Amino acid sequence: MNIQINEKRLLDTFLTLVKIDSESLNEGKVARYVAAEMKKRGCQVYVDKAGKKIGSTAQGNIIATLKGTRPGKAFFFVAHLDTVKPGNGIKPIVKNGRVTSDGTTVLGGDDKTGVALMMEIAQVLREQKLSYPTVQFIFTLNEETGMGGSKNMDYSKLKAKDGLILDNEALEELLVQGPAVCDFMVDITGVTAHAGVCPEKGISALEVAAKAISMMKIGRVDKDTVCNFGVVSGGQVTNAVMPKLTLLGEARSLDVKKLDKQVKHMKDCFAKAAKLFVKKVDGKTIRPIIDIKTPLRYGALNVPLSAPTVKLTLAAAKKYGVKMKAVPSGGGCDANVLCQHGMSAPNLGLGVQNCHTPQEYVDLKEFYKAAKIALDVLLNYK
Template sequence: MKIENRFLKYVSFPTQSDPYSTTSPSTANQKEFAQFLVEEMRILGLVDVQMSEYGVVYGRIPANNHQQGDVIGLIAHMDTSPDASGENIHPQIIRHYDGSDIPLKEDRLLTPRDFPDLLKVVGHDIVTTDGTTLLGGDDKAGIAIIMSMAEYMFKHPEFLHNDIMIAFTPDEEVGRGTEHFDFNIFQADYAYTIDGGEINHFHFENFNAYQVLVEITGKSIHPGSAKDKMVNSQEVAMTFHSMLPSGQKPQYTDGYEGFHHLVHMQGQCEKTHLEYIVRNHDYLKLKQQLNDFSRIQAYLNSFYGYEAIHISVHEQYLNMKDIIKDHPHIVEQVEIAMEDVGLHPEITPIRGGTDGARLSFAGLPCPNLGTGGFYCHGPYEFVSITMMKKGVELLLRLIRNNVYAHEDIPF
């Protein structure tokens, strides 16, 4: 099957995750997609294929070289972001993209002026949305790359390799992708997530990530008799937010700069809830950001004369660099494989996180490889089919180099 047809089939499954669900997976339709992948994996000759009760899919491509080399794992996630609709996706393929503006529905325009990464895919075959939904390349492009690699191995038994472990996780977009990951099933020496970004980009640094929940309790009094008595929690919330450093909002930061981001706000006069995510590659700087929340809390509670503001802080994931630095060979072999297939490797930090961050701290070193996806989580998302094909080639080279160094792969 062509990788583009595989990808288009995958994005037809609506698999948005739900950050407020208490089930695992957070949405039932993720299991429908998972079951489809289970059946496809079995057709392609994988063994020990199963879907756990929590919707995690596992499988193994059995070794054909008498177990020479490391057992490498490959991981991608099945869910799409709740930030934009993932229902009724209508992708459009543009052949040999020429660098011009791409009209979308709802008077949207995908243009190199506003989205300069389009200039990186001139001459490529690309897939875009129609402007009404996200595309789902994050991370169904990663799944398509892994499964196309598996299909190549199935059709080419002469391609020598060690055991390859494969897993597809639900709920990565809501920070729960590894919540029920079974290391007794997924017995790899190390792994790579295949999840977003340019195909020559390699990531083993990600944000340290925390969630901050702010609960503000006001004093609701009838407005006709509220003088010197009412405390409107919504106004306190606006004051609280305005006191955070404005330059640390995500729209003003880049590279290694951290940020705080107000992702949800809901309230009335009596009670208001704010939900923030706080991110920084530098753990000490992140702690300073968290201290800003505590400092503002103390000041406003003192100003109002009672415990108006309550804050709870929750760790979400940490920077995998602290783990990967002790396993330099899993970085070096990616750089070699990229050069072998004609890519110029670029090691860049992730301004976010992947399942690999949690997996690394759980004992499975797991950096990230790109997929050729851009501007995910919204209607301007697009994926390069050309880069996806190169991603298959890269995985095959990485696996082949694990057995024999620098041999040509017969494509």
């Protein structure tokens, strides 16, 4: 079947969308626009209450359901409505097969390409009277600064279990794995003392931290696991033994068991280091106190290569002459959160490059191919 995407209309929709300011948590205007447009396309539009919980100007995530023209399992698409900063007053420029910003902002191709693509697919399905299963188009809030939208989504409204995330960069790379991430917040309380007069009466929080980290597997731990401390703060003056120190870090792994092991190892290193600094001063025992919090930022994305969505996407890519490969990612996206809710979706690249910078651009050839591939996957999903 020769799939027809209206490329000009898809581009126009994209340009309209990027001109609507929607930095994270300011998605109100674009959300209202998209909800109205999806209604026009015959979708039943449900907006959940996630916006209030996370402090967005939008009411919530949009779940637009288009009833299928054939029976079978429902399918979903996901894209996020927010952009990173600087993302206000975007002036898109179309030139030589690319869309760029004017260089003062990001373009917002991440992820307005995905939003535009869903709007186009909904329109094509109806106007070409195609045979398709029920489709749920999911537009999330606040993906960029913590996935607050997908974390607070009303999952009771989602019937589809398989789908595609439309939020990756190069079309050649289909993301099927992403790491689970644990944040590390470590407060070390030592004992202060005059550094010039009686340093031996103190316990330096910095020395405790240094000792713990010197015992720790850090950086690249194994092929699936990495760990890093990126923020250190503590101390105010040079002539006092440092009384308190805060470390912020993270551990990531594609394998949840390996992540658990790494988190335990890191905690053990802090506990061991603390013990080494216990001492008696003037007949009294003093010791450092370490408080560690390790909340899970998001779980792992793991779509097996045997999943129908992966097979269908790779097959569709081949049809359109794209050498696509299923690859792991080092970062996270809405797909990780959906995965924790029993949904499964690889992340398709839409031809967006240099995301999160003013040099961001969309390669239109790739974007149009991605649109055809996404539609092809939906039409062949059984």
